[in-house]
Amino acid sequence: MEAEIITIGDEILIGQIVDTNSAWLGQQLNLIGIKVKQINSVSDDPQHIVHALDEVKKRSSVIITTGGLGPTKDDLTKKTLKDYFGMDWRTDEDVLRDVEAIFAKFGREVTPVNKLQAQVPAGCITLRNRRGTAPGMWFEQDGKIFISLPGVPFEMKGLMKDEVLPRLKAKFKLPFIYHKTILTQGIGESMLADMITDWENSLAQLEIKLAYLPSPGLVRLRMTASGDERTIKARINGKLQELQQIIPEFIYGYDAESLEGNLGCVLLEQNKTIAVAESCTGGYISHLLTSVAGSSQYFLGSVVAYANEVKTAQLGVQKEMLEKYGAVSEETAKQMAAGVRENLRADIGVATTGLAGPGGGTEDKPVGMVWIAIATADRVYAEKFMFGDNRERNIVRASITALNMARKALINH
Helix, strand or coil, X not given: CEEEXXXXXXXXXXXXXXXXXXXXXXXXXXXXXXXXXXXXXXXXXXXXHHHHHHHHCCCCCEEEXXXXXXXXXXXXXXXXXHHHCCCCEEEXXXXXXXXXXXXXXXXXXXXXXXXXXXXXXXXXXXXXXCCCXXXXXXXXXXXXXXXXXXXXXXXXXXXXXXXXXXHHHHHCCCCCEXXXXXXXXXXXXXXXXXXXXXXXXXXXXXXXXXXXXXXXXXXXXXXXXXXXXXXXXXXXXXHHHHHHHHCCCCEEEECCCCHHHHHHHHHHHHCCCEEXXXXXXXXXXXXXXXXXXXXXXXXXXXXXXXXXXXXHHHHCCCHHHHHHHCCCCHHHHHHHHHHHHHHHCCCEEEEEEECXXXXXXXXXXXXXXXXXXXXXXXXXXXXXXXXXXXXXXXXXXXXXXXXXXXXXXXXXX
């Protein structure tokens, strides 16, 4: 079973918003055994929408559109679908009551424009939206299923979970598809591929596909297979155990885990706290740590010490040492980590200092050089990294690397 997604909206094409809906839809459809064949984005233009529908229905059995279902004049999807399927309008009384209830909740009367949300193509199955005023719509024609959903992610996800996914699973006998993602840090994609060549080659005879998904500082390995659920899971879990023996030092988690979340779990398990001193990463490590719910139980705080004066005044970095070795040095990184750990009374201190770029580099200290230090009760140590010449990527890679160094320091203690 194959599906295609059409995202509708000028705001996507001009880069005003990022299409996150398609990624989420693809994930959810794949989990129930429907493969997404293609994703398309078109403007708020009836001719473009119709052309996309005509093309997509030639290739796929399930077509999902998002966007263009609002009450304003620039939302044209609903009328375009009505005309496309040659239907009249009808008023869905359940939707009208839903709209009235939403307005009543805020003490407002329903406007005539919003009442039009209850107007739907006569031949569609209405998908009631419990989170907004725009209903979803389900059409069937020539053995194809067309599903129209609002573009607001919160509403779209609710409709998928409440209405669309249950209907698709009930209508089709879908295959079992299983994914297992291994999360690695500290090794590049090509080097990783070299290390696991024999293991990767052995996957083919078990009909397991492997995908490399690199991002700054990380490489995800996704194993995928379809068939009998018990057999597939046993095969993938067996190969996973083999991989754990080959690259144990690089694996930090699985599936949807995040490195910052994983580190948080380790800190909670060990009842320890962390503090951060950041120079070149500018607070990004602190952002990652505090993005995890419950991080207040272990994250004490941070010092973003960009200027040398702040390194000296707030972290106790010696002025003489800065003059001798410079801000980007092993000595500075170690004193920053030790200083933030002591001043904030944390169990572990983490520090970064480097040249994010694009300017400021020298022959001895080129752009991309970053020192990362860890301070615990037992030792203080630092490592040097060369991350390249892209500022944004350097900040992300340095932050990810620092988090993993902290995680390893705790689990290897």
